[in-house]
Amino acid sequence: MQEILGLYPSWYVPTIGSAWVMGIIGTIHVLASHTSVGASWLFALLETKAVRENKPELMEYIKKYGVFLLVFSYIIGSITGPGIWYAITVASPKGVGGLIHNFVWVWAAEWVYFTVEVIGVYALVYLIGKIDPRTHLKLTWVFALASWATMLLIVGILSFMMWLGNENWYQTGSTLDAFFNLNFFAHLGLRTAFMFAIAGAVGGILAATMKNETVRTDITRFLAKMGLAGVFLGMIMWMWYVQTLPENAKIIMQTQLPGYIAPTLFAVLAATIIYFAWSAWKPLQLKQGFAVAMTAVIAIAGLWPEERSRESIRKPYVAGQYIYSNQTISRDVPGKQIESNLPLIAEKGVLATHPFVPETLRTITATNRLQAGEFVAKVMCANCHSMEASGLRPMVKKLQGSTDVEQIKAYLGGALYHGLIPYMPRIPLPEMERQLVAEYLASLSKHTMTLSQTQTHASNTLVMKGD
Structure with missing residues (x-):
């Protein structure tokens, strides 16, 4: 019986790629969920202050923020949460399967805590003033x-x-060995810091509406301190986080990310520090529109590039550096009785072993070579790279528009190195399939070049007619 790769159909999203679909939904979800977690600690700390200092007027703000949270975090979060599951399941079913097999009981525990959280926020909001303060x-x-x-x-x-x-985990398959990995505590600290900062920023939207100036001043300064603590803790955690990354991720972060990301993140960091410092100094001058704008800046110019960067530096893996983003298993995991797919791909190729290859491509002919190359390229590359001239990491630009089939074929035959460290491992395609992919990618470059020349000619024609 012929050996078949345990792969699912590939979900190809033109131009933006499946990764951007996941990224857009995920960023919205992170904003909602981190605001919720940060706000829960804001409520606990602020209510502790209210009880200890006998300031029941602070509870009005907690109730207002709690109602806002029910709409902003728990409705948006409840929509985007399943949205993430849908997107990642169709984009990387093998990756999701690997995570579920490792962490099914961790996710079950998370859902228990989430149930407590949802019940808790409703009870918190609706029981203010109805039970004694210490019980609340x-x-x-x-x-x-x-x-x-x-x-x-x-x-x-x-x-x-x-x-x-x-x-350890590769040999034991233990959930604890997988969970308590090198990156865990630094990553937890980084996200905890962000939850304080974003809860402080969102909280300013509601603090600006408080009519009592004393309460408004008290709360705005409390939010500013919380936000600044989150920012400075985040900087410390980021330095630790970077040290826990694998070498290939550090190389991608230093050499492959878009040049605008680092300056943008530093600008957002500086703006956030100034914002919180200013609101602590002049709390009554904080306006709701300004607080909304600052929250949008943190989300769009801060959170989105950060989440995109984290996803990018993990590539080409989707989990544990043993599952590639294209679903293939890249190494043996004895602890889980998992074997690498690479030897089978190297020996027989994708077209002979992928269960969802169209029957018309099982046999290569002069008329279906480009279609076969397209199929292999999309299966192996499109989870990370756009096949169009624009979009997410377009292959045409990666190849610098080359139309030389032999040059592209040689490029596909090796790993990508920075110094002595490979940041993009070699995919061991058989000679024939590398040839097919190279021909297809060369055709993309030719098409892009022709399209560009046509647009240039049309533009020059319009200019001449204008003259």
């Missing part, structure tokens, strides 16, 4: 701890997706 404070702390527990459990899974940092 205990309820608020339960809500805060349950919220942070959901983050803690998810971070263990996300950090495993980056890498393990040691060989």
